Amino acid sequence: MPEGDTVWRTCRRLDQVFRGEALHRAELRWGRLIDSDLVGMTTLEVVPRGKHILHRLDSGLTLHSHLLMEGSWRIQDAEERVPTADLVRAVLGTTRWTALGRRLGALDLVRTADEGELVAHLGPDILGDDWDIDVAVGQLRAGHLGSTHDLIGASLLDQRNLAGIGTMWASEGLWVDRVNPWRPVAELSDDELAGLVTRIQRMMTDACTRAVSTAYVHARSGQPCRRCGETIRVAMAGPAHRERTLFSCPRCQGGLAPTDDGTPQAPLGSGRPRSRSGYRPRRR
Numbered sequence: 001m002p003e004g005d006t007v008w009r010t011c012r013r014l015d016q017v018f019r020g021e022a023l024h025r026a027e028l029r030w031g032r033l034i035d036s037d038l039v040g041m042t043t044l045e046v047v048p049r050g051k052h053i054l055h056r057l058d059s060g061l062t063l064h065s066h067l068l069m070e071g072s073w074r075i076q077d078a079e080e081r082v083p084t085a086d087l088v089r090a091v092l093g094t095t096r097w098t099a100l101g102r103r104l105g106a107l108d109l110v111r112t113a114d115e116g117e118l119v120a121h122l123g124p125d126i127l128g129d130d131w132d133i134d135v136a137v138g139q140l141r142a143g144h145l146g147s148t149h150d151l152i153g154a155s156l157l158d159q160r161n162l163a164g165i166g167t168m169w170a171s172e173g174l175w176v177d178r179v180n181p182w183r184p185v186a187e188l189s190d191d192e193l194a195g196l197v198t199r200i201q202r203m204m205t206d207a208c209t210r211a212v213s214t215a216y217v218h219a220r221s222g223q224p225c226r227r228c229g230e231t232i233r234v235a236m237a238g239p240a241h242r243e244r245t246l247f248s249c250p251r252c253q254g255g256l257a258p259t260d261d262g263t264p265q266a267p268l269g270s271g272r273p274r275s276r277s278g279y280r281p282r283r284r
Contacts, residue, residue, distance in 0.1 A: 002067045004051060004127050004164025005207040010073050011048040014055065017075055017097045018043035024078075025093030028063075029086075030107040038063070038092075048127065049119045050163025055092075062112045064119075065090070068105020075099050122163040126201050127208065136162055137193045140185055152188060153181030153246045154238040156200070165200060168218040171247040173200035175217045175227075180254040181237060181246045217247040222267035225249040234268065235260045 002010075026038035041057040048054070053073070055063040065071070078098050082091055090101030101107070108118060123139045124131060139161045143150040155161055156170040174181050177196050185193070216226055221234035228251050235257035236243040250256050 001069050001166055002051065002071070003166035003168055003204070004048070004125070005169075005204045007048045007051050007053060007067065007164070008127050008208050009211065010067075011046050011053055013075060014046040014053070014073055014099060015043075017099065018055070018092070018094065019045055021094040021096075023057075023092060024095055025091060025098065027091040028107060028109070029089050029091070030104075033107060033109055036109055048125070048164075049115075050122045050125050050159055051166070052119050052122075054115060054119075056112050060112055062110055062115050063090075063092075064106070064108040064110060064115070065101060065104050066106035067103075070103040071105050072102050073099050074102055122159050123161045124163065126162055126164040126197070127204060128163075131201070133194050133198060136197050137190050140193055140197070141190070143185060150185045151182050151237065152179060152185050152196075154244075155185050156197075157238060157244050162197070164204070167244050167246060168215070169200050169204055171218045172203060172216055173197075174246075175249060175253060176203075178252050178254070181248050182235075182257050183254070217249060219247065219268050221247055222265050225252060228252050231265070233257070233260055233265060 020042065022040055022042045023038050026036070028034060028036050038057065038061070041059045041061070044056045044058055046053065046055045051066060053065045055065070057063070065073075076098050078093055078096055080098065082088070082098060082100065087103050088100050089104045090107055092099045110118065124136050126136070140155050143155060143161070153170055153174060156165050157167065170181070173196060177199055179188070179192075179196055217232050220232045223232055224230070225232055228249065230249050230251035232247055232249055233256060234245055234247050236259065237246045238244050248257075256262060
């Protein structure tokens with residue numbers, strides 16, 4: 001799933017293309033939105049909120065999209081042909097550029113004043129202008145998953161605590177700070193939580209401009225740790241209905257996941273059988 005830095009870069013590009021420009025083309029190929037007429041409306045700005053994209057128009061409307069697992073906004077020259085394939089769920093265009101919303105996970109058209117109905121549940125945006133580390137620590141401390149799931153890895157991934165962090169940056173930040181993903185939040189001091197979240201924010205902020213980074217542990221299960229040489233492990237984190245994968249080094253980060261029996265794990269995407277711990281590498 002695209003993470004906060006990817007969404008930030010997407011919004012920056014869309015904002016560069018559309019800000020102050022009138023829409024000459026607008027097709028929302030999405031259920032009840034299919035008859036929406038946005039042509040002639042001018043874009044005020046396109047901004048991120050966590051992993052959500054908010055395209056605000058001068059009509060007082062906001063086009064909201066979420067990339068979920070495979071979505072993207074692709075920019076092309078206005079003269080290029082627009083595909084009719086089902087994977088294109090939205091088409092927005094100016095006289096110069098066209099943006100294709102491909103494989104979008106969500107698309108909504110709401111009054112800008114009502115954006116809160118879609119994003120008010122989110123915690124502080126780790127890449128937002130209003131970022132406050134004390135509020136972020138408080139959100140993690142309060143928790144939303146319930147006492148049996150308030151482990152630091154899953155808590156970082158819960159967008160109600162902090163918005164924008166996904167499995168990659170949670171795994172990377174936890175590894176850098178040598179924190180076990182399955183350690184209870186209650187066992188971490190406020191200083192430890194602040195240090196961890198600040199670390200992740202710095203890494204994500206850097207990725208906003210560099211785009212390409214070398215992963216320390218993410219998607220490297222079955223391969224040696226870049227720090228100690230131990231084999232990187234992968235396990236699921238979070239409640240059963242919202243489980244996500246996290247990668248870690250058992251030596252650097254203080255042990256295996258509770259569900260990990262230590263059975264050798266094949267490298268991610270290798271197609272080899274799953275281990276007894278229940279994790280099966282997915283083809284990418």
